Amino acid sequence: MAEEKKERRMAGKIVAVVIIAVVVVAVVMFLRKDKSLVSSVVDSTKYQAVFVTNGQVYFGKVSGETKQYVSLSDVYYLVLKQPLQNQKEGEEQTQEQPKPGYSLIKLGKEMHGPTSMSINRDQILFIENLADDSKVVSAMSSQK
Known part of the structure; x- marks a missing residue:
């Protein structure tokens, strides 16, 4: 019985x-889930490119994050x-058409004048740090 x-x-x-x-x-997993994945990839001294699911790319500095949003x-x-196409219907193209280009626009120039942006994490495909000598960073610096 004792046994x-x-x-x-x-x-x-x-x-x-x-x-x-x-x-x-369970506690460790819960705490790790809450831990930011973004801050582990972001170099806070650099600009980032944020690629979203609609094909748009935003350039800026990650300034904060929550479970649902990256700011x-x-x-x-x-x-x-x-x-612009100057060619009329039925006419042959005589000159080579100019190729489309891109403009870099600073957020805030819109009518509603936003000052920052928060993107839902579900819409972010990936985030990259930009090199200090990249064309995008140079263009941003020249607009300041």
Whole structure:
């Protein structure tokens, strides 16, 4: 009978240890889930390119984040410049048409004048740090 009590106590201790281990693992997983993935890739001294699911790319500095949003400040984006077509219907093209180009626009020049941007994490494909000597960073610096 004493042997049986020892086995029950040992089984109870094993169950308690397993329960504690499961709770510890659950807490660690919860805390890690909350930990930012963005800040692990972002170099806060550089500008970032944020690629979103609609094909747009935003350039700026990641200034904050929550579980649901990534915030950007000093934001710029590209706009495609379409050249006008002077060719009338039925006429042959005599000259080579100019190629479309891009303009870098600073956020805030719109009618509603936004000062920063928050992007839903579900809409972000990936984020890249921009090199200090990249054409985009140079263009942003020249607009300041």
